[in-house]
Amino acid sequence: MGGPVASLVDLVLPRTCGGCGVPGPVLCRRCAGLLARPREATPRRVPWGMPPTVAAGAYAGPVRPAVVAFKERGRAELAGPLGAALALAVAVHAVLLPGRPVLLVPVPSSRAGLRARGRDHVRELAVAAAAELRAVGVEAAPARLLARSGRVRDSAGLSVAQRRANLAGTFAARTAAVPPRAVLVVVDDVVTSGATLTAAAGVLARARPDGGTPVLAAVVAATPRPVHRVGAGTLPGRCRDAASGARPDRLSGPRDSD
Numbered sequence: 001m002g003g004p005v006a007s008l009v010d011l012v013l014p015r016t017c018g019g020c021g022v023p024g025p026v027l028c029r030r031c032a033g034l035l036a037r038p039r040e041a042t043p044r045r046v047p048w049g050m051p052p053t054v055a056a057g058a059y060a061g062p063v064r065p066a067v068v069a070f071k072e073r074g075r076a077e078l079a080g081p082l083g084a085a086l087a088l089a090v091a092v093h094a095v096l097l098p099g100r101p102v103l104l105v106p107v108p109s110s111r112a113g114l115r116a117r118g119r120d121h122v123r124e125l126a127v128a129a130a131a132e133l134r135a136v137g138v139e140a141a142p143a144r145l146l147a148r149s150g151r152v153r154d155s156a157g158l159s160v161a162q163r164r165a166n167l168a169g170t171f172a173a174r175t176a177a178v179p180p181r182a183v184l185v186v187v188d189d190v191v192t193s194g195a196t197l198t199a200a201a202g203v204l205a206r207a208r209p210d211g212g213t214p215v216l217a218a219v220v221a222a223t224p225r226p227v228h229r230v231g232a233g234t235l236p237g238r239c240r241d242a243a244s245g246a247r248p249d250r251l252s253g254p255r256d257s258d
């Protein structure tokens with residue numbers, strides 16, 4: 001096989017990093033390292049009721065084109081490394097609630113988004129992240145507990161308050177089959193204002209049969225202003241290990257110099 005066929009394979013299976021474009025893995029070591037820096041995502045104006053949210057890295061530099069390539073340009077193979085990054089963010093929560101099953105609840109795409117992309121990219125991330133977590137012994141599974149109610153309109157150009165109003169009533173929850181001890185973690189690709197995660201987590205929290213455990217959130221990346229790095233001094237032991245790089249093998253990305 002060669003010539004045009006090989007060229008076609010190269011087109012179908014791009015052999016360049018989705019972040020920086022260098023030939024090689026779908027996400028190179030350096031770019032993957034940018035998503036091995038778990039941090040608390042805190043938008044400039046934290047929406048009231050926003051769930052505690054951990055991001056694997058900052059939505060900046062090569063991380064942006066990597067996420068865009070996965071989300072908008074059909075590079076579905078990036079679900080692997082981006083899902084691993086999401087797993088790391090979820091793990092920061094999971095180590096604080098050991099021994100409890102973790103359900104990764106993807107933020108559902110809008111109907112327009114599904115139509116345009118032909119796939120549910122956040123669900124793909126949730127599936128990949130849950131597999132990563134199970135591989136290191138965390139009882140985790142993707143769970144489609146949220147659906148779109150279809151009443152939302154495009155949020156481009158809206159203020160944070162307007163976005164929040166727009167999102168009210170966006171989601172419906174199906175939590176009847178959720179085990180009482182399960183930890184619910186809403187997952188998404190990127191957090192910016194926190195409005196979507198807040199709306200999603202609020203619907204889930206209200207629908208929980210026990211209402212006990214808070215709903216948490218995790219994302220691949222957070223817009224970099226303003227975020228607070230999860231510092232080693234602010235976390236308990238196991239969590240500190242997760243943040244400092246002493247993570248289980250499947251979750252540890254290559255460390256990058258700060």
Ligand SMILES: [Zn+2]
Binds near residue numbers: 027
């Ligand atoms: Zn790269």
